[in-house]
Amino acid sequence: MENYLNENFGVQPKHTSDEVLGRWRKLCGVVKNPKRRFRFTANLSKRYEAAAMRRTNQEKLRIAVLVSKAAIQFLLGVSPSDYTLPENVKDAGFQVCADELSSIVEGHDVKKLKFHGDVDGLAEKLSTSTTDGLNTKTDQFNHRKEIYGINKFAEAKLRSYWIFVWEALQDMTLMILGVCAFMSLIVGLAVEGWPLGAHDGLGIVSSILLVVFVTATSDYRQSLQFRDLDKEKKKISIQVTRNGFRQKLSIYELVPGDIVHLGIGDQVPADGLFVSGFSVSIDESSLTGESEPVMVSSENPFMLSGTKIQDGSCKMMITTVGMRTQWGKLMATLSEGGDDETPLQVKLNGVATIIGKGGLFFAVLTFAVLVQGMLSHKIQEGTIWNWSGEDAMGLLEFFAIAVTIVVVAVPEGLPLAVTLSLAFAMKKMMNDKALVRHLAACETMGSATTICSDKTGTLTTNHMTVVKSCICMNVKDVSTNASSLCSEIPDSSLKLLLQTIFNNTGGEVVANKDGKRVILGSPTETALLEFALSLGGDFHAERQATKTIKVEPFNSTKKRMGVVLQLPEGGMRAHTKGASEIVLAACNKVINSDGEVVPLDEESVKHLNLTIDQFANDALRTLCLAYIDLENKFSPDDSVPVSGYTCIGIVGIKDPVRPGVKESVALCRSAGITVRMVTGDNINTAKAIARECGILTDDGIAIEGPDFREKKMEDLLELIPKIQVMARSSPLDKHTLVKHLRTTFEEVVAVTGDGTNDAPALHEADIGLAMGIAGTEVAKESADVIILDDNFSTIVTVAKWGRSVYINIQKFVQFQLTVNIVALIVNFSSACLTGTAPLTAVQLLWVNMIMDTLGALALATEPPNEELMKRAPVGKEREFYQ
Ligand SMILES: Nc1ncnc2c1ncn2[C@@H]1O[C@H](COP(=O)(O)OP(=O)(O)OP(=O)(O)O)[C@@H](O)[C@H]1O
Ligand SMILES: [Ca+2]
Structure with a gap:
């Protein structure tokens, strides 16, 4: 059976193709209650709709770009379009309406943008300031929301309790039973009269109602849990300038006119225009499916909601929000697309289907045996042509028993118990600071x-402080009294140090x-800025003294950042x-220590390298600061020089190990x-x-990314199991390591x-865990679980919950199958032997309810215990039915 299930009811925890998702649905065949069975699975048709929307977006955007390019060429020849301002907008004190704004950005309409006086003109018309942002203390702020809308997307409506009742009623077998009960009521009343004749019928009806209400209540509660989690998932906050101050705001609070600060990995929160920034490239694939990055600058200032900053950093002005944007429309469709079903869900659907078919077969058989018994009894009595109301009642009762056997035998509760268990675990994990984005992750994490x-x-x-420095070849402990450094290095060098820290920063x-x-x-930047401030530096004075010509922001591939400045005394410096x-x-x-620039000879290199090693061996993060004078040879289109620099010095930054990590690592090991x-x-x-954390042991290997990259396949086979530390890794190294480990x-x-x-x-990972605090939007979106407190111990908690989900479901399956099979056998065999069924329809319905809903509630929602973390993980080739 395992093989059959794996072949037909097997999906991957992640990235399952739509084809596979569709396949098992078909194989389920006739389902008692499709509304319930497929409630927490992906809504494939909504997904196709979203994909189609992406394609149209791509097409529209392509045309918009072409048109705007053409417009630029003919710009001078064309007279500005006229624009009439709606009265209500004018009354509120604005000079541009929402539709116009949306057509400018979405249509990449350079002509209209020019007509409105570019970004600055539009800022004025929106009564905002590109430096101080919105003033929220005026009445106008409220009108703004009325006129331009708020940055919220339409969500699927909350379904009321009665809808769940209605859906629970649509169970095919329950409906047939209802009909049986009705007929039994009529026949019973006709034959035996009130109240005796109504017993059976009313018994079944009330049992059905009970089943329906218990089911609906449990379903409803579950849907509430999912809704809470869904809300949590969508919480994104962003840096905004309002009233002249920077602050963190939820993206839902944004309104047109807001000035937003974006950095690498952020998601553009609404449609808007680029105000200022450097080397910004944007990944539009989430909106259009197009993976080629787009450069954004004052020439191409259009930024669309839902796209991601791939590189650089910038300030943008919001123009269009919420459902007015294409992203809003796409999100509304996508939110109905649902989550992918998990492997266990699908597998248990398979089990339910197989057993259901068996149940149907036995039900028909039981019915046949019972009827045959009745007929032969009647033949013996010679009354075969003489049918009384009582006989009809008997037949009806047999039919009801057969249907009830189907009710009991089809373990409709199995797949739903998985959802129940997962939802419960998700909710609890949320309290433990782990937000599960994909249901399947709960399952997979148990087998990590x-x-x-x-x-x-x-x-x-991640609280970093500069504790050691080596400026002008002078190694010094600066953890307590940093300002004493000022007197130890030449003035010119101190000036240079402050200039480099304050200007070359993100x-x-x-x-x-x-x-x-x-x-x-x-945190790295913060530590450096803090250091410079403690040396008596003035950030704003330093920033105003020079003009920034180019910035190449930090990224993990280059592992460095650079700027080019126009100096007040003339010339340029990188x-x-x-x-x-x-x-x-x-x-x-x-x-050197006298503040003179000297060639870097072998001895100095040795000294500096030794210093780096010393700092590093103290568990400090080391950064080297350097500069180069460029005279005037630099144009903003060139890239920042890569070599020929003069080393100013090295700093050592302390980042202490989190408390509890060592214990968590030990727990993982056990x-x-x-x-x-x-x-x-x-x-x-x-x-x-x-x-310090107990990760690196004496027999483990620590390797550097560049070495790892060079290794041949056969070396890797031997090396990888022993690697405990990989340093200076590029993102690609990480990916390669994960891929090898998995495959x-x-x-x-x-x-x-x-x-x-x-x-x-x-x-690539089986379970991707993104950091909630330090993590970028892009990382979070690729992850399955978000660790809200960035703490390693939380990861261990997730593993523990994963294991408990797995075991709970296993327990529930064992319980269900046992009761199922026993009920089947008892009824069938006694029908064969005695000609009557020992459990009446009403009794069977009770058994079913206890099994399906209450049993699931009890067994599937048991919290994990410490014992769980003393076993070995189940790993990949797990056998579910032991
Ligand atoms: N803002 C920055 N500017 C310049 N260099 C930096 C900056 N931040 C980090 N670095 C340097 O880049 C190196 C690697 O950074 P990277 O982002 O790849 O790793 P990380 O994410 O900080 O570490 P981990 O992968 O453990 O989280 C650091 O050791 C540091 O020397
Ligand atoms: Ca990192």
Whole structure:
């Protein structure tokens, strides 16, 4: 049976093709109650609709781009289109209406944009400011929402309790039983009179009603749980400037005119226009299916909702929100598409189908045997041609028993118990800070054999501080008294240091509503800015002194970032910072202790490398800072130089290990789950941290990404099982490792990630876990589970719940099948032997209800216990029916 099931009722936990999803549905054949059976499965037709919408979007966009290109060419010759402003918009104090805005951005309409005075003109017409954002303290703010709408998408309506009752009633067998009960009532009343003759009929009717209401209540509660989780899934917040201050807002609160700050990995929250920024490329595939990235700049300022920032960072002005955008329409359709069904759900559908067919066969057989018994009895009595009302009642009763056997024998509750169990686990995991995006992940996580964890933020706290530095070749502990460094290095070098930190950064120092200083940006950036501030630097003065000509933001592939500045005294200068070995290799000069620029000789290289190793062995993250003077040879279209730099110095950043990680790693080990660290950081830093967490043992291997890439297949076979730490890995290395573990070594792999570049590995993994706090939107979207507190211990909790789901379902299946088969055999054999059924229809219905709903509730929702983590994982080739 296992084979048959695997072949026909097997789906993958992830990325199952629509064809396979369709196949098992067909094989289910006649289902007692399709509405219930397929409730928590994917709605394939809605998905086709969404795919068609994407194609139209792509086509529309292609045409819009062509038209706008043509328009640019003829721009001078064309007179500006006229535009009449609706009265209500004018009364509210705006000078452009929602439809016009939407046609500009969606249609990529350069002509109209020019007519309205470009982004600045539109900002004025929308009464907002591109620097200070909206003023929310005016009445106009409320009118704004009325006129332009809010950034919410239409959602599937909440279904009322009565709809669930109605759907539970549509059970084919229950309906037949209802008819039987009705007939039995009529015949009974005719023959035996009131109230005796109504007993049987009313008994069945009330049992049916009870079954229906219990089923509906359980279904309804489940749907509420799913709705809560769904809401949680859609929570996205974003950096917005309002009233002159930066703040974090939910994307649902955005209105046209808002100024939004976007960085790599963010999702564009609504349609809008690019205000300022550098090297922004956008991935529009979620909206149009087109994977070619699009460059966005002031020449092509159109940004569409739902697309993702692939590189760079920028400020945008929102123009169109919610259901007015194409994304809004797509989301409304997609939200009805439902979640993919999970492997266990489908498998148990298979079991239900097979047993159902068996049940039907036995029901017919039982009916035949009972009728035959009655007939032969009548023949013996010689009354075969003489039928009384009582005989008809008897026949009806036999029929009811046969139908009830079908009710009991078809384990309609099996697939639903899986959903119930998964929903329960999801809800509980939510309380434990893990948000499950795909139901299947709950199941798969229970069989995980390997976790590939990243270091920063997952194993460590992500609270970074600069504790050591080596500026001008002078190694110093700066954890307590950083400002004493100022007197130890030459003034010119200090100036340079502040210039490089404050300008070459993805972070920002801003004032919040209370006027307090806040540092924004990634923890690494924050640590550096904090360091520079403690040296007495002034962020804003430093930023105003120079003009930024080009920014190449940090990404994990290059592991460095760079800027080019126009200096106040004339000339240009490029700054770079990044992974210390990589940036140091790009240097050929260094600033010595006297503040002079000298060639980087062998001895200095040795000194610097030694310093890097020392810092790294103390578990510090090291960054090298460098600059190069360019005179005026640089144009904004060039890329920032890659070599010839002068090294300013090296900083060591401390990021302590999270409390509890060591215990969690040990727990994983006892549960047979191997933990590996895959990080972008320096190998010595990685090793030091891995040792501290108990991941790296004496017989384990630590390897660097570039080495790993070079290895031949046969070496890999030997190497991979032993790899405990992979450092300086590129996103591709992570992906390769995961792929090998999954395919060659048949492991069930969980992967954690936060960055945009982790998306491929998260996608490839059996279970992708994204970080909720540090994670980018892109990473979250590729993941199956979001770890809301970024904590490694939470991952272990997820594994525990996964195991408990698996075992609970197993228990329930055993229970159901036992009761099922016993009820079948008892009724059938006694029908054969005695000619009567020992369990009446009413009794059978009770058995069924206890089995289907109450049994599932009791067995499928048992919380996990500690014992679960002492067993080995089930792994890939698991046998479900033992
Ligand atoms: N904002 C930044 N600017 C320049 N260099 C950086 C920046 N952030 C990190 N780096 C350097 O890049 C290296 C690797 O970063 P990467 O993003 O690949 O790893 P990570 O995500 O920080 O680590 P993990 O993979 O463990 O989470 C760091 O060790 C650091 O030296
Ligand atoms: Ca990372």
